[in-house]
Amino acid sequence: MSCEQVRQWMLEGTLEGGWAELPAGPFAEHIEGCPDCRAFAARLAAVDAALSTSPLEEAPPSVAQTVLARVSAEARREPETFLSWLVWLPLGSLLLGLFWAYLTLFWQRGSDWAITVIPSMSEWPALLERWLSNQQVMISAVTVCIAAGILFSVLGVGLGLYVGRERLAHGH
Amino acid sequence: MKEPDAALLERCRQRDTEAFAQLVREQQDYVYTLALRVLRDPEEAADLSQEVFLQVWNALPSFRGESRFRTWLYRIVINRGLNRRRRLERRPQSVSLEQQMPHPLVATQDDPHTEVWHRERQQVLWEQVQQLPDKYRIALTLFYQHELSCAEIAEVLDLPLGTVKTHLYRARQALAEALPRGEKDVL
Numbered sequence: 522m523s524c525e526q527v528r529q530w531m532l533e534g535t536l537e538g539g540w541a542e543l544p545a546g547p548f549a550e551h552i553e554g555c556p557d558c559r560a561f562a563a564r565l566a567a568v569d570a571a572l573s574t575s576p577l578e579e580a581p582p583s584v585a586q587t588v589l590a591r592v593s594a595e596a597r598r599e600p601e602t603f604l605s606w607l608v609w610l611p612l613g614s615l616l617l618g619l620f621w622a623y624l625t626l627f628w629q630r631g632s633d634w635a636i637t638v639i640p641s642m643s644e645w646p647a648l649l650e651r652w653l654s655n656q657q658v659m660i661s662a663v664t665v666c667i668a669a670g671i672l673f674s675v676l677g678v679g680l681g682l683y684v685g686r687e688r689l690a691h692g693h
Numbered sequence: 694m695k696e697p698d699a700a701l702l703e704r705c706r707q708r709d710t711e712a713f714a715q716l717v718r719e720q721q722d723y724v725y726t727l728a729l730r731v732l733r734d735p736e737e738a739a740d741l742s743q744e745v746f747l748q749v750w751n752a753l754p755s756f757r758g759e760s761r762f763r764t765w766l767y768r769i770v771i772n773r774g775l776n777r778r779r780r781l782e783r784r785p786q787s788v789s790l791e792q793q794m795p796h797p798l799v800a801t802q803d804d805p806h807t808e809v810w811h812r813e814r815q816q817v818l819w820e821q822v823q824q825l826p827d828k829y830r831i832a833l834t835l836f837y838q839h840e841l842s843c844a845e846i847a848e849v850l851d852l853p854l855g856t857v858k859t860h861l862y863r864a865r866q867a868l869a870e871a872l873p874r875g876e877k878d879v880l
Contacts, residue, residue, distance in 0.1 A: 528866075532862045532865055532866055533858070533862060536843065536858060536861055536862070536865075537842065537843060561869060561870075564869040564870075564872040565865060565866075565869040567814060567869075567872060568818060568865055568868045568869050568872060569837075569865075571811065571814050571815045571818050572815075572818060572822075572833065572837040572838075572868075573837045574811075574815075575815055575819070575837065575838060577722040577723060577725075577726045577838060578722065578725050578726040578729050578738075579722055579725075580721040580722050580724070580725035580739070580742055581725075581735075581739050583739060584717075584721055584725060584739050584742045584743055584746070585714070585717050585718060585721055587743050588717055588743050588746040588747060588750075589710070589713070589714050589717065591747060592710055592713055592746075592747070592750050593710050595750075596708055596710050686755050
């Protein structure tokens with residue numbers, strides 16, 4: 522058994538189990554008969570003993586004082602919100618987008634597209650039939666682009682918020 | 694170090710400032726020590742510790758406990774610390790090695806000669822640790838001072854387990870070889 526093998530075994534074997542876990546046998550015999558490996562084992566054990574008993578650094582009092590002062594001030598300022606910004610921001614974007622799309626369509630197609638009053642339940646089938654039978658209704662590329670833009674902006678905001686929240690939760 | 698109490702974390706999530714104060718008191722030395730190992734500057738480490746706790750306060754409501762709290766906490770320290778270090782490296786700085794050394798051991802039952810020898814050896818070793826590359830120095834700190842297992846260190850550093858073991862292997866080997874000859878045979 523070579524010195525290199527013995528040292529590799531010492532460095533790997535003592536990593537998790539510690540020095541108490543080393544079994545007797547050929548390694549122990551080698552260490553007993555090899556002054557260099559015995560010295561290395563002593564130094565490695567000394568490293569483990571010294572580093573594992575080193576005390577933690579004491580944080581300056583200003584750390585806790587500053588943090589707690591800011592946290593308390595923030596807590597006093599935090600308003601009670603019905604919905605978290607993670608909900609109302611995408612929701613607001615969606616409503617704004619829909620309103621914009623409605624105005625755009627009104628501008629493009631004329632007043633017959635504008636729903637000036639909310640139809641009653643009994644009027645919906647007739648409205649739908651009229652819409653389907655209207656051969657002149659062609660969705661223009663501009664309208665598709667606008668709708669796609671709205672959709673992607675809403676998805677983008679939602680995705681951005683989700684990724685931001687995930688990164689925050691995972692410590693980045 | 695043990696994981697903070699689940700009830701305490703829940704109270705912190707509910708924005709209980711007194712609970713958060715307790716959490717800060719429990720964790721601040723761990724956070725500061727790690728920050729100091731990353732930045733090697735006491736003032737910067739204190740600033741970083743404050744930043745970390747403020748981030749924890751803001752992010753705790755979204756912390757779902759998929760990883761252990763202290764793993765999450767140390768990851769914040771290291772990520773923010775390394776970013777801060779990159780910014781600091783762009784400007785000249787001078788830090789004395791003495792400032793970075795851990796405090797000497799408190800008095801023990803050992804005889805004074807042994808205690809002095811032990812303290813001196815610790816100082817020599819930490820001087821050596823400070824010379825090691827980041828990846829070794831941080832892994833050693835988490836292993837010895839924060840008492841994390843190799844698997845937990847791998848989670849904190851987002852590295853494969855084998856890589857963490859290799860870092861620790863090489864770091865310990867370098868330290869053992871750098872230790873002055875003629876050390877007491879402790880086996």
